[in-house]
Amino acid sequence: MIKKIRDLYIRYKEVIHYIVFGILTTVVNIVVFFLLENILSWPYLWANSVAIAVSILFAYVTNKLFVFESKSYTIWATLLEFFRFISFRLLSGIIDMLTMWLLVDGLSQDTHFSKIITQIIVVVLNYVFSKLYIFNK
Numbered sequence: 843m844i845k846k847i848r849d850l851y852i853r854y855k856e857v858i859h860y861i862v863f864g865i866l867t868t869v870v871n872i873v874v875f876f877l878l879e880n881i882l883s884w885p886y887l888w889a890n891s892v893a894i895a896v897s898i899l900f901a902y903v904t905n906k907l908f909v910f911e912s913k914s915y916t917i918w919a920t921l922l923e924f925f926r927f928i929s930f931r932l933l934s935g936i937i938d939m940l941t942m943w944l945l946v947d948g949l950s951q952d953t954h955f956s957k958i959i960t961q962i963i964v965v966v967l968n969y970v971f972s973k974l975y976i977f978n979k
Contacts, residue, residue: 856909860969863904868961871897875957886953890942894935901968902927910977923976930971934964 851858871893878889902924906912914920938960945956 859909860905860972863901863909864965864969867897867901867904868965870900871961872957876954879953886946887939887942890939890957891935894931894938898928898931898935901931905972905977910972912977926976927972930976931968934967934971937967938964 874896875886875889875893878884878892879886882889884892905927906923912923914923941960941963942953942956945951945959946953951959
């Protein structure tokens with residue numbers, strides 16, 4: 843039984859790590875958003891922008907080291923990887939912002955509900971972007 847679990851873990855290690863660190867990145871994003879919006883009373887789009895920026899930096903480090911185990915050996919390779927990561931995360935950040943705006947202002951949904959819905963969309967997009975375009979081996 844233990845061997846079977848270990849074999850499954852090894853087989854799906856990347857996906858398991860992506861899910862774990864994706865959840866942690868989402869928690870970072872949501873916590874920063876809620877703190878800025880609820881505690882500091884920032885406008886929700888400003889709070890969302892800062893939350894996206896903080897979670898992008900967190901996600902880069904965790905995806906590079908633990909999920910895709912990227913080994914960029916030169917400074918140039920690391921900078922290129924970081925630039926691609928930031929570029930695609932900014933794209934998903936724009937999708938996040940547009941979805942928040944559509945749900946909150948367009949469809950009159952609660953900001954907290956809207957934030958959770960947008961994070962589901964963003965997590966899926968970010969995995970595809972990371973797997974295909976950023977940390978591809």
